[in-house]
Structure formats: C-alpha cells, structure tokens
Amino acid sequence: MWWPSIVVVLLLLTSNLVASQSIINTLPGFTGELPFKLETGYIGVGELDEVQLFYYFIESERSPKDDPLVLWLNGGPGCSALSGLLFEIGPFTFNYANSSGNKPTLELNPYSWTNVANIIFVDAPVGTGFSYATTWEAYNVSDTSSAAQIYEFLRKWLLSHFMFLSNPLYIAGDSYSGIPIPIIVQEISNGNEVGHLPPLNLKGFMLGNPLTHRIFDLDARLKFAHRMALISDKLYESTKRNCKGEYIYPDPSNAKCIEDLQVVEECVTQICLAQVLEPNCATDSPKPNKFRELSVLGDNFIDIHTSTPEVPGPWCRNYNYRYSYIWANDKTVQQALHIREGTKTNWERCNQSLEYTENVITSIDYHRNLTKKDLRALVYSGDHDMAIPYVGTEEWIETLNLSIKDYWRPWFVNGQIAGYVTIFKEEKYSLTFTTIKGGGHTAPEYKPKECLAMIDRWFSYYFL
Known part of the structure; x- marks a missing residue:
C-alpha cells in the first residue's frame, strides 16, 4: 500500500x-x-x-x-x-x-x-x-x-x-x-x-x-498550399523537383529552387497562416516571410496596442485578442485572480522575450x-x-x-x-x-x- x-x-x-x-x-x-x-x-x-x-x-x-x-x-x-x-x-x-x-x-x-x-x-x-x-x-x-x-x-x-x-x-x-x-x-x-x-x-x-x-511540419506548407489551390500544379511540381524537399532551409546556391520559392512566396504572402480564408492582418514585421517564417505563428504575434483600426475596415480575429490584454492587465482583475503583488503582473498573451532554449x-x-x-x-x-x-x-x-x-x-x-x-x-x-x-x-x-x-x-x- x-x-x-x-x-x-x-x-x-x-x-x-x-x-x-x-x-x-x-x-x-x-x-x-x-x-x-x-x-x-x-x-x-x-x-x-x-x-x-x-x-x-x-x-x-x-x-x-x-x-x-x-x-x-x-x-x-x-x-x-x-x-x-x-x-x-x-x-x-x-x-x-x-x-x-x-x-x-x-x-x-x-x-x-x-x-x-x-x-x-x-x-x-x-x-x-x-x-x-x-x-x-x-x-x-x-x-x-x-x-x-x-x-x-x-x-x-x-x-x-x-x-x-x-x-x-x-x-x-x-x-x-x-x-x-x-x-x-x-x-x-x-x-x-x-x-x-x-x-x-x-x-x-x-x-x-x-x-x-x-523542419518537417513547416516543409509541409508547400504541399498544403498546393492542396488548397494557393499555388499551381506546375509551380508545385517544379519546386518539388528543384528543391528536393528542402523548402525551409534550401541550398542558397540552388538558383532554380530559390527562384521557385520566390514565386511561391508571391502567391502566399497575403494569406493568413492561422486560417487561410480569413483576412491577413497587420503584424509587428512589415514583410513577414509567410512560407519560410520559423515562428509557428509569426503573423499572430501582433502589436496589440495598435492593432485595432481607427477607421472601418475588414474584421480581423487578432483584434479580439486586444480585450485579453486590457482585461488581464486591469488591477481589479489581477486582485480578483489573486495575482501576487510585486511579481510578474505585466500580462502578455504570448511572451516573445523568454529565456528559453528550444533543445x-x-x-x-x-x-x-x-x-x-x-x-x-x-x-x-x-x-x-x-x-x-x-x-x-x-x-x-x-x-x-x-x-x-x-x-x-x-x-x-x-x-x-x-x-x-x-x-x-x-x-x-x-x-x-x-x-x-x-x-x-x-x-x-x-x-x-x-x-x-x-x-x-x-x-x-x-x-x-
């Protein structure tokens, strides 16, 4: 026992x-x-x-x-x-x-x-x-x-x-x-x-x-883009042939591969990574590389304080996240949740400054x-x-x-x-x-x- x-x-x-x-x-x-x-x-x-x-x-x-x-x-x-x-x-x-x-x-x-x-x-x-x-x-x-x-x-x-x-x-x-x-x-x-x-x-x-x-998961973006008709059959076959399956870290001396990847990038650059049918929204990075971006959701980490449009425009799911910043950083909310005073009270939805080793x-x-x-x-x-x-x-x-x-x-x-x-x-x-x-x-x-x-x-x- x-x-x-x-x-x-x-x-x-x-x-x-x-x-x-x-x-x-x-x-x-x-x-x-x-x-x-x-x-x-x-x-x-x-x-x-x-x-x-x-x-x-x-x-x-x-x-x-x-x-x-x-x-x-x-x-x-x-x-x-x-x-x-x-x-x-x-x-x-x-x-x-x-x-x-x-x-x-x-x-x-x-x-x-x-x-x-x-x-x-x-x-x-x-x-x-x-x-x-x-x-x-x-x-x-x-x-x-x-x-x-x-x-x-x-x-x-x-x-x-x-x-x-x-x-x-x-x-x-x-x-x-x-x-x-x-x-x-x-x-x-x-x-x-x-x-x-x-x-x-x-x-x-x-x-x-x-x-x-x-690498494996992000390389799969090429096949996904083809299945979703974001790139043509011809471009897909050419990229597969020229890059030999290496799309995230291609050989920089492989001119044909690099050329194909640039065309792929043109086709998907305005696509929202998180959901391909939703609007692509403003990000911290003015020109993120959608296909080869190494962060899992590079376009979802937004400058939350400037994300809500001042003039009417297309709805963006990222704008919903603004409320979480407002709510979780409200002192009355933190008191209600019993957050310890004097500790980490600046809440971020995703903290990009961690001292973290991806080993x-x-x-x-x-x-x-x-x-x-x-x-x-x-x-x-x-x-x-x-x-x-x-x-x-x-x-x-x-x-x-x-x-x-x-x-x-x-x-x-x-x-x-x-x-x-x-x-x-x-x-x-x-x-x-x-x-x-x-x-x-x-x-x-x-x-x-x-x-x-x-x-x-x-x-x-x-x-x-």
Whole structure:
C-alpha cells in the first residue's frame, strides 16, 4: 500500500501550497457569481521552489469526481494558458458585442471543455502569463527542463488536490506544446514505473495542431498550399523537383529552387497562416516571410496596442485578442485572480522575450517510445491551418508504423461533416488522428461546437 507513504510526502510537499490557492466566485466583467468552480494559485517547482507556476483550475460542470482531469498547456513557447481558456476551451470568453474601449465584458462559452472535464490551465514555461521566478537564473529553461517542471507541478498539485488522484489523467495542449507534451507524458509514465509518489492515473494525451518537427511540419506548407489551390500544379511540381524537399532551409546556391520559392512566396504572402480564408492582418514585421517564417505563428504575434483600426475596415480575429490584454492587465482583475503583488503582473498573451532554449528538434522519437505504453492519443488539426498543416501531421504519424484500425472517414455533428478521422492501433496503444473541417490554428477557436463533440466522444471511447 502506498497510502501511508503518500501522507508523508503530502506533509512535506504541500505545507506552503494552501495559502497559494484561492477560490474565485466573481470576476470583473461578469455579471453575478460564476456558475462553475474556479480556483487560481501558484505552485513552486525546482530545488528551492524558485519557479512559481501560476494556474487556473476549473472543475467539470458535469461530474468532477468521475470526469477526466486534463492539464492544459498553450504553445508559443510563451503563450499564456489564459489565452486557451478565453479563446479556445474555457467556460467564459469575451462578449464582443457588448465590449467597447477599456471595458471588456465576459459571457459563458456553451462549448467549453469543462462541460466534460476538470481542467488545469498552467502558465508555462516560467515567464509565461503570470508565472515568475525568484531568481534571474531560474528563467533559463528549455524544452526538457520545462517538461520536468510540469511533471513536478502536477505531482504537487495532485498532492494538494488528492480527491482527483483517481480521475483519468490526460495531458493536453496545442501548437508548440506538441514538443514538450510527449516529453511530459514520458516523464509521468517513467515516474509511475519507478514508483514516484503519488502514482498518477495517466490515460493519455491530446495535441491540437501540434508542432512536432521544426523542419518537417513547416516543409509541409508547400504541399498544403498546393492542396488548397494557393499555388499551381506546375509551380508545385517544379519546386518539388528543384528543391528536393528542402523548402525551409534550401541550398542558397540552388538558383532554380530559390527562384521557385520566390514565386511561391508571391502567391502566399497575403494569406493568413492561422486560417487561410480569413483576412491577413497587420503584424509587428512589415514583410513577414509567410512560407519560410520559423515562428509557428509569426503573423499572430501582433502589436496589440495598435492593432485595432481607427477607421472601418475588414474584421480581423487578432483584434479580439486586444480585450485579453486590457482585461488581464486591469488591477481589479489581477486582485480578483489573486495575482501576487510585486511579481510578474505585466500580462502578455504570448511572451516573445523568454529565456528559453528550444533543445528538442523533434518530438517524434518520444511519440515512438509512447507507442509501447498503455496510452491513448488524440491528435487533431484544423484543416485550414497553414501554420502547422494537417498534411505534415498526417505524414509524421505514418512514420510511427502503427496498424490502421479505422481508415480515413468522415465524422458528423448535427448531420454535417465535422472532419475526417483515422484510428491507429499498436497493442495497448491507440492514436486517433482527426481533421476539423474549416478549423484554423488552433481548431477550438474556430470550430468550438465540433471540438467539444470531438473531445466528449473521445473521452467516452466513442469516435466519432
């Protein structure tokens, strides 16, 4: 029995955590009391708890004791989990019709994943959102060290929330989190195997529009552009032939390849990477290279203070993000969320100045290791996302050499095609890959109803 040992560990690890947890009943911009349980807090990780990771925890609105427990990370690296909460899968968002100037108002999101799951939204790595370090040295993290910190965070969080220890546990996130999440899942699995306490009831992981290989995924933009009729058959075949599959880092002496890529660039330069059918909006960089831009979403990192047009013009999704800056930097909001005074209180949706080392080129090897475990994986991609195209995701999944249990087929929501799914199997491991029809980067922001149906069915072992 591990229960007596866990009591000792609980006393050692959680003595400083209780004061860092707060139940939030009301929020500025929302009328009345919140109709769900929201908790915020900090958990220290590292030898001296020098890294303080901030989190938002929302209990399932269905059955907290039975529904899965999900730890959610946003991408970037450096994009706050509050962005995922507000714009993707959380229970409240902005009421754009009734928000103006410096007075954002909130409304409930009927398609929140908290309808079916308990979710911990974590600001990670350190320096993201409201997470901070007590020393300058502690801000220096990498893909692997940040993954280790998340594992430590989760163990400590569960020790102070032991009523959720038996809930099925899933690690989830999107975009850049496709790099650290497989590392985190392997850390948890290895920790369980060697007897780390508490034992975590790990069942699997979910990845949305995930970055998996820094070159592989971005090279796939050429094939995606061709499939979406953004470039011609002739240009596509010429570029493939002349560049020999190297589009992100082409040989600079290969004149024919460089010439083809310049024509490709002319064809896609005004395309919105996040969703190819939406308007392309102003960015920090006046002339971003859409095809070979190395940041996952280079055109989504905008100068938020100058992004709202002074004169009527085309609507832009990026303008919605302005409200998050206004709201999260409001002192009354920070007080309501119990943000510690004197710490990191200048909130950014995506912090581009992190001291972060991207030391894992690809997470494919971690995925390959996980196929030997008793785990479930869900990988979903908006099929209108050119930042990390679904065609590249589909190709790296094929490199895992899994058996196909269910071949590519449509799935439906309210009688309409919501996407296409393929299910892979390898002994105790299973991987479900699905596209989200019309979804962008990332899918729940663009197709919330379909994504809620997806996750609810997958949790219920019914897909799709």
